[in-house]
Amino acid sequence: RxxxxxxxxxxxxxxxxxxxxxxxxxxxxxxxxxxxRQDCRKEPKLLMSVYSSGNEDGRFTAQLNRxxxxxxxxxxDSKLSDSATYLCVVNxxxxxxxxxxxKGTRLSVIA
Amino acid sequence: NAGVTQTPKFRILKIGQSMTxxxxxxxxxxxxxxxxxxxxxxxxxxxYSVGAGITDKGEVPNGYNVSRSTTExxxxxxxxxxxxxxxxxxxxxxxxxxxxxxxxxxxxxxV
Numbered sequence: 190r191x192x193x194x195x196x197x198x199x200x201x202x203x204x205x206x207x208x209x210x211x212x213x214x215x216x217x218x219x220x221x222x223x224x225x226r227q228d229c230r231k232e233p234k235l236l237m238s239v240y241s242s243g244n245e246d247g248r249f250t251a252q253l254n255r256x257x258x259x260x261x262x263x264x265x266d267s268k269l270s271d272s273a274t275y276l277c278v279v280n281x282x283x284x285x286x287x288x289x290x291x292k293g294t295r296l297s298v299i300a
Numbered sequence: 301n302a303g304v305t306q307t308p309k310f311r312i313l314k315i316g317q318s319m320t321x322x323x324x325x326x327x328x329x330x331x332x333x334x335x336x337x338x339x340x341x342x343x344x345x346x347x348y349s350v351g352a353g354i355t356d357k358g359e360v361p362n363g364y365n366v367s368r369s370t371t372e373x374x375x376x377x378x379x380x381x382x383x384x385x386x387x388x389x390x391x392x393x394x395x396x397x398x399x400x401x402x403x404x405x406x407x408x409x410x411v
Contacts, residue, residue, distance in 0.1 A: 223399045232390055232402035233343070276343075280397055287333055287358070288392075288400055292342030 192216060195277050195291040203299055206267045210294045212277030213259045221280035222253055224262045226273045227293065233276055236262075267298045302326050306391050306403035313381040313410045321376040321406050323391030329401075331394045332374040334358075334366065336387040343390065349374055350396070381410045 195212045202208045214222075222239035237244065239251040239260050250263040264271055277291035307322045325332065330351050335343040335358075345358030349368040363385060365377040374393075378385060386409050394400035 221397050221399070225399075230388070232405050234402070235399045238399060278399070280394075280399075287331065287345060287348040288394065290335075290343045290345075 192289045193277055193279050193291040195294045197292060197294060199295040199297055201297045201299060202267055204267060204269060206298075207263065207265045208267055208296065209264075210262045210275055210277075210296075211259055212261070212291055213257075214277075214279045214289075215258070216279070216281050216289075217255075217258065219258075219279045219281050222251075222260050223278040223280070224249075224251055224260075225276040225278055225290075227276055228273050233290075236275070264296075267296075269298050269300060272296055272298045304391055304393055304401050304403035306389075306406050308406060309404065310407045311409070313378075313408065315381060315383065315410060317381050318377070318379050319381070319408075321378070321389055321391070321408075323374045323376070323403060324372050325374075325391075325393040325401070326372065327393060327401065328371060329393035329395055330371070331396060331400075332368065333392045333394075333400065334364070334374070334376045335390045335392065336360065336385075337390065338387050346376065346389075378408075383410050386410045 224236040225233040226236045227233040243252045248265045252261045274293040276293045304325045333348045334346040347366040349355045389406045391403045392400040
């Protein structure tokens with residue numbers, strides 16, 4: 190099983206739609222979880238951290254399920270500007286292990 | 301606030317040439333990373349460092365070398381460039397349990 194797995198998509202959704210991405214991770218010792226956004230030919234940028242209690246930032250909601258070892262990202266009222274690749278990132282921080290990035294899920298929001 | 305700075309932004313190398321990609325961060329982060337990203341693909345970890353004087357191989361280290369003599373700097377050396385090393389290279393830094401900040405990337409073409 191890969192350390193971090195995501196559905197690569199693409200997810201093609203109309204403006205205003207709600208879309209959800211899931212990500213599973215294999216290391217139960219993982220401590221920190223993040224969603225990043227990457228635009229074409231640009232560097233990845235932090236979208237939001239993911240907490241056990243769940244967290245919301247405007248139209249974006251992130252959830253963590255430690256028992257099932259997955260995290261999710263929900264985008265409500267999709268905008269054209271949400272079109273990007275969304276990367277799931279897990280940080281084990283035990284020993285000298287680096288961040289682990291998923292391959293990303295591509296979202297296209299269509300007018 | 302500079303964050304993570306990579307130089308150069310673009311470079312064309314001939315097969316067999318060598319070069320060093322520079323990366324510096326001003327956030328006093330312990331961890332630094334080098335990734336490569338081929339078109340349409342996910343990030344692949346080349347090397348990482350958990351502190352000055354400590355480096356470790358990632359998923360795709362062959363053909364590359366790194367050093368970490370200071371907290372701020374983490375240069376990536378390409379020896380004997382090959383067409384397979386044509387890619388976008390991203391440097392990133394973080395605290396151990398925190399999210400990572402990325403540089404803007406170096407677009408390298410080997411011809």
